[in-house]
Amino acid sequence: MFTFQLLRARFCLLFSCCASAFVYSFSCCACKYLYLLCSTFGIAVEEITYVENPWSGGGNAGAAVEVIVGGLELATLVFMDMAEDVEGDVEIKGIKYSKMPLQIIDTGYGLERFCWAAAGTPTIYEAIYPESVEWLKQQAGFSAESFDMSQAQLDSLLGEMSRLFGIMNIEAGSDGARMEALFLQRLEARGHHISSELFTRITEPLSKIYAIPDHMHALVNMLGDGLVPSNAKAGYLARMMARRVLRMRDELFLDIDLAQLANHHLEVNYSAEKMKQTKDGLFTILKGEEARYNEMLRKGNQVVKTAIKDIAKDAVSLPDSILFTINDSHGISPDLVIKIANELGWTSVILRTGFNAEMAERHSAQAKAAATAVAPKPLVENIPNLPRTVPMYYEDVNQREFEASVLACLPLIGEDIPDGATHGIILDRTCFYPEGGGQEGDHGSMSCDSAAHDILDTRIVGPYVVHLSHGEFEVGDMVHGELDWARRRQMMDHHTAVHIVGGAARKLLGPHIYQAGANKSEQSARLDITHHKRLSRADLDEIEALANEIVQNVQRTEKISLNRKDADRKYGFDLYQGGAPKGNDIRILRIADHDIQACGGTHHDEPGRIGQIRIIRSNAVQDGVERLHIVAGQAAINHARTQENILRASAETFNVPID
Template identity: 25%
Template sequence: MKWTGLNELREKYLSFFESKDHLRLKSFPLVPQGDKSLLLINSGMAPMKKYFTGEVTPPHKRVTTCQKCIRTPDIERVGKTARHGTYFEMLGNFSFGDYFKHEACAWAWEFCTKVIELPVDRIWVSIYQDDDQAFDIWTKEVGVDASHIVRLGKEDNFWEHGTGPCGPCSELYFDRGEQYGCGSPTCGVGCDCDRFVEFWNLVFTQFDSDGQGNYTPLDHPNIDTGMGLERLACVVQGVDNLFEVDTVRNIMQHVSRIAGIHYGDDPKSDVSLRVITDHIRSTVFMVGDGVMPSNEGRGYVLRRLLRRAARHGRLLGIQGSFLSEVCDTVIQENREAYPELVQKRDFIKKLIANEEEAFGKTIDQGLQLLNVMIDELDGEELSGENAFKLYDTFGFPIDLTLEILSERNMRADEKSFHELMRQQRERARAARKSSDGEAWAGSKSLLEELPATAFTGYQSMQEEHVAVTAMVSGGEWAETVTEGQEAILVLESTPFYAESGGQVGDTGTMTGDGFVFEVTDTHKTHAGAVFHQGKVVSGEVRVGDRVNAQVDVKRRQAIMRNHTAAHLLQAALRRVLGTHVEQAGQLVSDQSMRFDFTHFSALTPEELRRVEKEINDVILEGRDVTTAEMPIDEARKLGAMALFGEKYGDIVRVVDVKDWSVELCGGTHVDNTSKLGLFKIVSEGSVAAGVRRIEAVTGQGVLEAFDQVNLILTEAALALKASGTGDMARRAAQAALELKEKDKEIERLNNRLANTWGESLLKNAKEVQGIKVIGAAFTGANADMLRNLCDRFKDDGSDLVAVVAGIQEDKGTVSFACVCTKDAMAKGAHAGNIVREVAKIAGGSGGGRPDRAMAGGKDITKVDEALNALTGIVEAQLSK
């Protein structure tokens, strides 16, 4: 067989099935679209489920894909073996009620033997033990030697998950040779050794299972095949594992160059090289598909992979951040099949670099504390309390703690850790809850059975003589609500916009025969029933009454201005920052517009100015804003931006700002940009790793923002005693200079005070085995003063150990600083160990270097006791 690169294999496969009238589809994103059962796409079939179930009509009855996949159940084994990985690509060809076994088997054999030219005598086929039809097809139609076909049981060759579509499968194996076998006389297909490698699975979905052992033939059977691209490359390239496949090996070689080592020289280093190589492949593709680091869900998977890779970089001796550098090779190796990685290169690299850098700031502290905890263990189990402290204080993942402990043949009390995590979540949940929220949830649940409400608010903000179809009050259905009662009203149709898509719900009034109902908010159920929250201001409302529904026009118009501004902002950000910018959330109200977007660094003043100018230019140009409903495929042809991960129907609403932006959106908008008046950014900041937030105002909100700024400037000028706002810069600079001089004077006085204290303490120092020992406490002394004192002692040059404490009575805490001179260290003194033992007595902890260290205590009443114990602690160390 001919050696073939992984990228060429992918193209050969997809081109082959295109020649068999299959529609080639791009890989679906790793983030499942409209499927909450999966965190990440883990097979080629996963994104096809909607086609197999009939929920969505497939774009063609024959489809072929190369699907990006992430699987994490074996993450702890990645690196420890050469066969486990988290990222892989799955080749597949699918038939949705079109061809079946005959074609699937014939084409699989043709591809293997004619296209990539695998030796026929080394290919083996397994079939389900009762599938005589498959046996006949393979032997009589395809021409496979019957001696190379193996019948296996239901566990191996029958695809079934509970109830629903299922069927037998047939797998193709490659015989790698006797040298990979186990030597057993029964060694063959199905053996656990490395000789026979399964590389392609053909699933014949032909039955409907009731879960009770009864199988009904399907009217339209389907074909679902899956072949691991990396596994196929291993076979064709004649290598033992995925890390030796050409594209993966190139990534590993990049890591090796950075670390200055070679793969294969040291088993321990090889583990780290494999971990980094696999995890950087996974994370590059995950970030490219919109996954952001977080502490839950798929974001946590990303963070965990990055942190695991970063730690193994440190184990290889790599100093500082390096993962973003390796991203270049990952992107280079995959640029042809996944050009979006090239487009998003800067964003991917910046996100990974920032995440690694952030982890680097905490990992040293966490590792240091973990090492102290391990040293103090009586047995081999770390307490759940300590594992939780590492997580809660240093962001140290429990998985990393467990991995480090495992390397030392130790463990952690996971049950206790998870219980503490549960308690923390309960506290957070309780803090978020309110009685209003509980009542709201009950009412919404009650309304879920109602049908969708027709929305007329795009055309008009008023509707007359519309019937009240249902009411809820006090969490129960109501026929009548009277003056002063809070209630929820449902109408047969409504001009009120229900909160969705980041746009807040409308407010307004409903009036009828002798009553007024004030609407304070509008929401809708999952089924689309719109419900109006509010209060009966006067009179009495009954189910069946006719009302005049009037939206608060002034408020709605302000909301519309801000929503259109959000569309202008996204387009401007993509123009100024790059096309990696995507919406990550928004809130549009009458007061302001809040827009979250993917970007990894703070916007510079110049970037903010450019964004504002772009938008205000569009406003002043008075561009038309049009809306239209159309099939989603037509909207995509127009280049309409969609919210990542959002599920859209076949017909979508498109908002088009002429020659500026086209987006899928169900919200309300102005019909011309000039109606925004002006646009002003009032804040920009970070809300999560890789996600920035801009808050902005339009129209009257801009004038109010200017008035607020002028008020602040006037008050600041008065405080600075400036002659006016124009004189503020000079006075501010002068005040800053005065403060700087005072800081220098305070520092000089602190140093003088430290010298005075130091001289007195040195004269009265105790002596232990020829070492001077000083222990003293000072009320109100801050960390800087303690460090100055330690510097004073160290400069003395004598054999000395000193611990000084600064008591903060207002906080009820104490800080300890310890210093050991060079001669004292030579005799066994260690500042980190000494200060830790002293702090323990005061209910604290800490540690550090042998020459100087810091610690904290929580019980100021024990400070004297802690310092009195100092001589004994030092004596114990020197005796060792």
């Protein structure tokens, strides 16, 4: 009910404030908040304060109003009407913006903060994770008595700290000592006289006691949803979370492993029924992460020692370049580098305040630079305004020949062009499948009364299928197209096999199995899957056996076209194993209940046509991602013959029987 009331207020803001530019103002929205806070939650109007503070992030910005109750920010209104622009005339936090045509009111509610305000606890953590905080305090031996205080005195101090922590807004270049001194002065003005030493004794362990359940909540959500920790992309975030928890645990001297922390969190804060992953699967992943963390610590000592060997033992800081390099190359965070350095004898080095913020800014700048990198040269230029190519390969995947009209013939200018290809041919319709979804484009031939040319590849450019031809045709020519059917048939074997193998891996290894990449060529196929440990030959044999059962037992595949919203509602986001396709309508391949994916490739109508599937081997393409090498159909037969020939030759060489 509570969440519904907040959502209702948000919709009121959207529909009443955004309907007209004349009410795109704070005064309109303030009335809605007054109703929500006063009438619904019983907050006195005089306790509400509105603070104007511009907001920026993610490439957009705008005037913003923070809604404060008793010193606690419960919500924010952002009148987002600016976009990042190097030529912009408005500057916020060093970044320039210009006005955009859209006028958006972005409303943000702190749902957990509403709970905190209602509970009246010293900090938000006692309100959100009460059992976890109390349990960790007991495990760490943290109590008011250890500071010669009563619990009431400590709660009063922590409550006052919560009101003042806003001034401890740590950013790049912050002066930590000055901020702490200012904070202690403010505490003293409010009747709390504590030394810098006592402040540290209280906040150092307590910050970790508070942070562990907060990190565990994020970690359990991520892993429970099927994410696998790794050194790249989203998996890196999970690994970073796990390692932060382990580091904080060690600094609190807790004799509790990561899986036990997760189990406690599931018992008191999070229902395991919400997880896609099983509890046993979650604990297995966390045990593996703890083992990797311990191995990283073992190797990290030598890495850090080598990196700082030329730095004086009485140094008070380490060069930024060393901290950045060790973090990016070895995954050892800067604060852990400092900890290791202290243990190795560099006892005075500390991590300056704001360094982590600087590192985040550095990574953000690198990501932005990569996103704005120079785009590759286009395949063709100056495509006229033409009707989209009709994809006949979706109407009948087994059609091998067709007639079509040439709409455009353009010189090829791109960089990745096969030898011999000179022109890109656009037809009104085609049976040639263009490269996409990890599947290589079709080859074949095209002819008319006056010319005949090989088609050396097929690509997609916007709404057009471009045939890479060894020669020209005239616009208006009626051409006869013919696929290299043996190649297409093999491609269909491999593409259908990849779906079947992926479904088999998911059933046998667990719901965390997710497609991280795929390639389907004439010779073989590759399927990259997320998994938390290396696969054995026994694992591969088991997956292969189940895949071949599906080939034998499933009579037909089902190819469906659905509106994206309907597809999301019916099948969920697991539908997009190969990435989310563009457009409102998506094509779905369903192989019984074994595998269901959005996929625009070419697949067999009958899985049995594949014949057989073999998983040749696997290798780790990166930590947390296993690559399965697959052959199917005729390629599987060819592989078996090759292996048999090798076996016969070896037997003859050593003069022993094959069996």
